[in-house]
Amino acid sequence: MIKTVGLRKSFGHNEVLHGIDATINPHEVVVVVGPSGSGKSTFLRCLNLLEKPTAGEIYFDGQLITAPGVNVNEIRREMGMVFQSFNLFPHLTVLDNIALAPKIVRHVSKDEAEETARDLLRKVGIADKESAYPQELSGGQQQRVAIARALAMKPMAMLFDEPTSALDPEMIGEVLDVMKALAVEGMTMVVVSHEMGFAREVADRVLFMDAGLIVEEGPPAQVLGDPKNPRTKAFLGKVL
Amino acid sequence: MALDFSIIPGIMPALLAGAKMTIELAVISVAIGFVIGSLVGIARVSQNRALKVIAGIYVDFIRGTPLLVQLFLVYFGLPTLIGRPVPPFIAAISAMGINSGAYVAEIVRAGIQSIDRGQTEAARSLGLTSSQTMQYIIFPQAFRRIIPPLGNEFIAMLKDSSLVSVIALEDLLRKGQVVITRTFRPFEVYTVVALIYLVMTFVISKLVSWSERKLKAVGQID
Ligand SMILES: Nc1ncnc2c1ncn2[C@@H]1O[C@H](COP(=O)(O)OP(=O)(O)OP(=O)(O)O)[C@@H](O)[C@H]1O
Ligand SMILES: [Mg+2]
Numbered sequence: 261m262i263k264t265v266g267l268r269k270s271f272g273h274n275e276v277l278h279g280i281d282a283t284i285n286p287h288e289v290v291v292v293v294g295p296s297g298s299g300k301s302t303f304l305r306c307l308n309l310l311e312k313p314t315a316g317e318i319y320f321d322g323q324l325i326t327a328p329g330v331n332v333n334e335i336r337r338e339m340g341m342v343f344q345s346f347n348l349f350p351h352l353t354v355l356d357n358i359a360l361a362p363k364i365v366r367h368v369s370k371d372e373a374e375e376t377a378r379d380l381l382r383k384v385g386i387a388d389k390e391s392a393y394p395q396e397l398s399g400g401q402q403q404r405v406a407i408a409r410a411l412a413m414k415p416m417a418m419l420f421d422e423p424t425s426a427l428d429p430e431m432i433g434e435v436l437d438v439m440k441a442l443a444v445e446g447m448t449m450v451v452v453s454h455e456m457g458f459a460r461e462v463a464d465r466v467l468f469m470d471a472g473l474i475v476e477e478g479p480p481a482q483v484l485g486d487p488k489n490p491r492t493k494a495f496l497g498k499v500l
Numbered sequence: 501m502a503l504d505f506s507i508i509p510g511i512m513p514a515l516l517a518g519a520k521m522t523i524e525l526a527v528i529s530v531a532i533g534f535v536i537g538s539l540v541g542i543a544r545v546s547q548n549r550a551l552k553v554i555a556g557i558y559v560d561f562i563r564g565t566p567l568l569v570q571l572f573l574v575y576f577g578l579p580t581l582i583g584r585p586v587p588p589f590i591a592a593i594s595a596m597g598i599n600s601g602a603y604v605a606e607i608v609r610a611g612i613q614s615i616d617r618g619q620t621e622a623a624r625s626l627g628l629t630s631s632q633t634m635q636y637i638i639f640p641q642a643f644r645r646i647i648p649p650l651g652n653e654f655i656a657m658l659k660d661s662s663l664v665s666v667i668a669l670e671d672l673l674r675k676g677q678v679v680i681t682r683t684f685r686p687f688e689v690y691t692v693v694a695l696i697y698l699v700m701t702f703v704i705s706k707l708v709s710w711s712e713r714k715l716k717a718v719g720q721i722d
Contacts, residue, residue: 364632
């Protein structure tokens, strides 16, 4: 579904990704772990071209999306993204947050967009909040709205950048539960997360990144339980 | 010579007519300024180099030159170019509107830049184009933040509009001058003129802080 070949990204003279080769298969859940500053967010943001790669190729659904002339807006609508800081639209109600993009990007009718939005709100467990504004919700509820907002575009894949890092501990579970349900339904997911429990339970594969490279990858039991690379060992020794 | 405020009732109708003209000028100018300023403000934060540079030159030129000179350029200068006179009212709202546009552009730019980058990223990640993101996400949020500075701009225009009295437009200050030629009471008349300006700016500043509170109350400003 997503494939990167020799993906590099520099900010000015500072190269942050040094050639990433990664494949994410359809219906696969891939969890990306690694120390702070290793380039996890940059990697994820390159996938939907929120950051423009400096070199290398990205294929999405068979298409080379780093080719010149590709309409990035058409690519992005097929990849939902969930941010650490939620980034809900504060001037819109919960319902409008979710229904806006389908209406103006996919030209779905207002009624249909709102009906889909309500279905999604039920799915993430906050059907009663549709007319609230984001700042009236708890962090966990906001993040669930953000997931619903991304799903409303009916994307082929979902990218999560530390979706629970900004949450109070008691709210982490409710967001992870929504993500687990998505995984069970077969959504293709790339998740940057420090939640090792989630990785063990839900991930099909774990990528360990360090200093701009993928240094180890494999099933969670292997990468997290019996790491080969000394840097993976050192990192896991710290977080566990 | 003793002060004589007994002339006030007699001069009020003329001064109030002038005040009406002053308000009209300020409202129309700031309205023109808002349209120009929104477009120029957006141009200043756009990706397009050429647009950015042109918008920047406009803003710098207007803010770096006196409004009175701009007014003279339009009223006295332009007619020699186009070969016919520019009516005073048209000259006034053109010069003031174009002037206001530069200040509003800076207000709009600051408003847009005050919106968190995450808003743009979230919108773009949903597939919105950059202009859809501006229209549906950034501008509506920025607009709430620019209402107070826009109110201040309106107050500034209300005061600066007194400059048009030099091109014989019958605004509040000009009416005052006319009344003085009749009453020979400059101190009393200018005092009343000043007080009328004060009342107008005071009312507007109260309206601005009321709208600010109102927007905070619905929780859509942080
Ligand atoms: N927009 C940017 N401009 C310049 N440097 C950047 C930018 N974004 C990221 N970087 C740099 O790239 C490196 C990798 O950052 P990135 O955010 O991808 O790391 P990360 O693995 O997600 O870290 P964290 O766990 O802290 O989120 C860092 O050194 C960071 O300073
Ligand atoms: Mg990060």
